[in-house]
Amino acid sequence: MTIHLADTGDNGVLKPCTHEYQVNCGNCRLNSICLPLALESDDIKQLDDIIQRSKPLQKNQHLYREGDDFQSVFAVRSGTLKAYKTTDDGREQVTGFYFPGEILGMDGISNNAHASSAKALETAAICEIPFSSLEKLSSLMPNLQRHFFQLMSREITEDQQLITLLSKNSADERVGALMLSISTRNARRKLSSTQFRLPMSRVDIGNYLGLTVETVSRVFSRMQKMDILQVDNKEIEILDLEGLRTMANLGR
Amino acid sequence: MTIHLADTGDNGVLKPCTHEYQVNCGNCRLNSICLPLALESDDIKQLDDIIQRSKPLQKNQHLYREGDDFQSVFAVRSGTLKAYKTTDDGREQVTGFYFPGEILGMDGISNNAHASSAKALETAAICEIPFSSLEKLSSLMPNLQRHFFQLMSREITEDQQLITLLSKNSADERVGALMLSISTRNARRKLSSTQFRLPMSRVDIGNYLGLTVETVSRVFSRMQKMDILQVDNKEIEILDLEGLRTMANLGR
């Protein structure tokens, strides 16, 4: 199945949006949850110098693919991406969703090749951080080294959360946990923690949570019936946060 | 660091086992799969200087507990450990098994507190690597920094494998995959890849793989009946590696 959006081979000329291209780490709204966190302003400038901002990714475009040479890690500036691996029998496993301010691609470091693919779920702006430069800079800036270690460690603990979720929790709990996770991450970005639009499909949700589409759909219906969520296709409103927490049953 | 072996209160004079205490990274049989990998010999010496080797852990002793202050990461020198988290409703989730040469504790970096507990499944010797020293050394030795980034990245990709396993694979496939993983890790340490003793209980296996003990037991029985494995309690012999691979169905 090929999906091709406007593949306007004809226009050729892109008018870069100057507004867009003035973005830097120093003025980035997300710098308190992204890499620059905990850097002094002249350090931020140095980091900023190695970061590349290219033209936005369109929906369904890949940022990288499993097996690609690993050169960089990436920060999401806007939009959402999903990371996934393809199992040899052709199935897909979604390993994560990445929202603005979050870093992806770190799983490529170990083998110098990306261990998963990443594609945009909607138009997305990305900061590319060449890893070799990041390494050099990290040697010079202990805070940056520390922060990057922490980011990788966080990725590990988050994966462990997901492992626990998949291993121990029911369908209701899994979906509930994902809704809470999105809610929390929205709050970090000063967005509504109770009302949002899901950027991913039901299929992606199910895939991520180890469930079928049908089950995901049924869980949403159930939660709607229980007045915990208001679900209108991708528009979600959390009506009863406490109830949702109880349902998700993870406490952490 | 104080060394106390047989703490025979009366004699006062301890004859430390010189054999044991001559262990260092330079002569360690495991250094090709552990931290020193990719270091020059004078670099290894520097690393060696920060590593602490304390008295062995007895079976069921904890190396650290969830929530403990994070100070160090640890390398397994001998024995096996399991890492696990306790969910708030009191259940346990095993997040990994660690064999000689493997590093654990990296999930504690992100919050300066261990995100999981680690306990010995049998008597185990451990190298403790104080993280602050490791950070300093990493700044000075690019190879070490790189290698540690890679180790963390590997932990991420391994967790993602487990996520996929839990999310997509049947009980047979999960147990098969674990057996193959242990087999491979044994081979790395020049041990038999077809015959080994499982250091963990069926409960631990089930917990790790998101299955009940009963199911794990049934899978072993089934594989025995199919002449894929020879199972005698914890003694495992892989009779048909190809068959096991087919059964595990992961290809990677």
Next chain:
DNA sequence: CGTGCGCTTGATAATGGTCAAGACGCGTGG
């Protein structure tokens, strides 16, 4: 105005969980 994809809902089936009982192995103490 149709076509297709994504979502929902229902009926049925299968995998693995739960409950229960018994076997086996191991360490302790008589």
Next chain:
DNA sequence: CCACGCGTCTTGACCATTATCAAGCGCACG
């Protein structure tokens, strides 16, 4: 050395959750 007891493992019968299969709805897009 044997008996006991406990913990771990195995096996069986039954049940529940979720997958599978199937059909229909609705919105977006051509």
